[in-house]
Amino acid sequence: MIDRFLVALSNAVYFVPTKVREFRKKHPGVEVIIACATKGRKLAKDQNPQYEYGWSFARRNTLILAETGFYCGDWEISLQSISEAILVKIPSGAVLKIATAEGVHYQFGLQSDPKWENQTILPLKVINRS
Numbered sequence: 001m002i003d004r005f006l007v008a009l010s011n012a013v014y015f016v017p018t019k020v021r022e023f024r025k026k027h028p029g030v031e032v033i034i035a036c037a038t039k040g041r042k043l044a045k046d047q048n049p050q051y052e053y054g055w056s057f058a059r060r061n062t063l064i065l066a067e068t069g070f071y072c073g074d075w076e077i078s079l080q081s082i083s084e085a086i087l088v089k090i091p092s093g094a095v096l097k098i099a100t101a102e103g104v105h106y107q108f109g110l111q112s113d114p115k116w117e118n119q120t121i122l123p124l125k126v127i128n129r130s
Helices: 002-013 016-026 053-057
Strands: 032-043 059-066 069-072 075-078 082-090 093-100 105-110 125-128
Touching: 002 016, 002 032, 016 032, 016 059
Parallel strands: 082 125
Antiparallel strands: 032 059, 032 105, 059 069, 069 075, 082 093, 093 105
């Protein structure tokens, strides 16, 4: 129950419904699978998710998983470019790690939401970390 409340609160604070409407206007006909509030980081190399100073400067925005890829502000990551996707479940939520074939790595801090594990468009490895 508390997880659903936190997801709804975060999505309201980050204006997720408004961002989804804007996305649909810009990308008509593209199905939105999941949209949620996130803190996002773009990294030059793979890193384990951890509490660190770098999250202070993370992008705060809406993360949209659509049938064509991920969208977070001006970051567009096509599904074809993704070489690995891992959802690391942590006590305070989850971190979605995405690696691209070009060697770019992203980490997205998320609230706990079963939609990520239940989606079928992106093969996703799930790791539980306490």
